[in-house]
Amino acid sequence: MLVIRPIEQRDLPTLKQIAIESGHGFTSLPVNDELLQNKINHSLASFASRAGGKGECLYFFVAEDSDTGEVLGTTALESAVGLSSPFYTYLLGKQVHSSRKLGIYNVVETLTLTNDYTGVSELCTLFLREPARHGMNGRLLSKSRFLFLAEFPELFDRRILAEMRGVSDDDGNSPFWSWLQEHFFSMDFPTVDYLTGIGQKGFIADLMPKYPIYVSLLSKQARAVIGKTHEKTRPALHLLEEEGFSWRGYVDIFDAGPSVECEVREIHTVRSSRQLRVHIGEPTQPGQYLISNGRFGDFRALLGDMAINEQQQAVISSKMASLLKVEDGDTVRVAEMKRND
Incomplete structure (x- = not known):
């Protein structure tokens, strides 16, 4: 993993x-x-x-x-x-070169340093x-x-x-x-x-x-x-x-x-992510989630199986909790990943 x-x-x-x-x-x-x-x-x-x-x-x-x-x-x-x-x-833009008198109208693309x-x-x-x-x-x-x-x-x-x-x-x-x-x-x-x-x-x-x-x-x-x-x-x-x-x-x-x-x-992913409390156990009917521990200097993230129980807790295995450096009751941020993503 x-x-x-x-x-x-x-x-x-x-x-x-x-x-x-x-x-x-x-x-x-x-x-x-x-x-x-x-x-x-x-x-x-x-x-x-x-x-x-x-x-x-x-x-x-x-x-x-x-x-x-x-x-x-x-x-x-x-x-x-x-x-x-x-x-x-470079910004790809357009300039118009036209002369109504001559009936000429040309649009040319330009690259401008910005x-x-x-x-x-x-x-x-x-x-x-x-x-x-x-x-x-x-x-x-x-x-x-x-x-x-x-x-x-x-x-x-x-x-x-x-x-x-x-x-x-x-x-x-x-x-x-x-x-x-x-x-x-x-x-x-x-x-x-x-x-x-x-x-x-x-x-x-x-x-x-x-x-x-x-x-x-x-x-x-x-x-x-x-x-x-x-x-x-x-x-x-x-x-x-x-x-x-x-x-x-x-x-x-x-x-x-x-x-x-x-x-x-x-x-x-920013819009769909949410914070949940951790419950360490074996998730039943898990889905695939992107999970991070929410810490700054000790940030960890991984992709793995997780379930959300009736208490709206993130149920993750002890191995996953160890990799994320979290314990029961800690907060994680999660975003669900569809199987066909």
């Missing part, structure tokens, strides 16, 4: 291996020991001292196999983006390792964050976004970036992806086009991938769409992958 918990210092070697496995385009996990250590430090500090409200905090979680102790996935929440360093996106998501919270760093890509593990890894959001809404913005990895090939070549590289940059996609991941974003403001880009001027290959998601990221996008996330025209400035967003209070 996979258990979601905050990242710890001992997870660094596995985190580095996950960064290698994640490949090109996964900006939030650069293969850089110092940066990965900084992420762990940031998360440890965020969990060690609970903020009074929304700050620049990182809540980084891992999925641990309860039988082997092996870390098989990562997922994270950033409370606010763009406060210390700019958070850039910082519109400044201060918005972000879902990030979702990665499930190959041996764990089966059953409901992907849903647990994605949806567990929503229980944390529901439990501690004061730590986050009213809106939350998720950047989806855009289209690139196995060698890290992005059709969208190839056009930008040809006209404005002299760096390949893996290089800019890495520089962004380690926080060296100054080149963006220095070299990125200052005016809106007419989409019609892009190469056919670049136009074709605007707002499109990498094939390995499509399952993650599908899960977010089920939760109520939608694309509103914002795309990544490097690979043109879509940024989807949702009001936190409108996320399906």
Whole structure:
């Protein structure tokens, strides 16, 4: 059984291996020991001292196999983006070129560089390792964050976004970036992806086009991938769409992958979750539930069988209670998972 918990210092070697496995385009996990250590430090500090409200905090979680102790996935929440360093996106919009005298009316698409998501919270760093890509593990890894959001809404913005990895090939070549590289940059996609991941974003403001880009001027290959998601990221996008996330025209400035967003209070799992008291026992006629212990620094979440008795208590097994670190009478947050979810 996979258990979601905050990242710890001992997870660094596995985190580095996950960064290698994640490949090109996964900006939030650069293969850089110092940066990965900084992420762990940031998360440890965020969990060690609970903020009074929304700050620049990182809540980084891992999925641990309860039988082997092996870390098989990562997922994270950033409370606010763009406060210390700019958070850039392109907005896909339209401009009208018309002449009534000549009877000409043309609508053209444009890409405009923005910082519109400044201060918005972000879902990030979702990665499930190959041996764990089966059953409901992907849903647990994605949806567990929503229980944390529901439990501690004061730590986050009213809106939350998720950047989806855009289209690139196995060698890290992005059709969208190839056009930008040809006209404005002299760096390949893996290089800019890495520089962004380690926080060296100054080149963006220095070299990125200052005016809106007419989409019609892009190469056919670049136009074709605007707002499109990498094939390995499509399952993650599908899960977010089920939760109520939608694309509103914002795309990544490097690979043109879509940024989807949702009001936190409108996320399906946030709305449907509820708090119940624990009763340890053998559940009769159980259903499948996403369950978290509701603690902050010692947060735990898992997916398992649970029943709700006549006293409106969450009936869970002693093994599950141990994994969640709860006892009789403690409070858990639960969200029912349909068997065909």
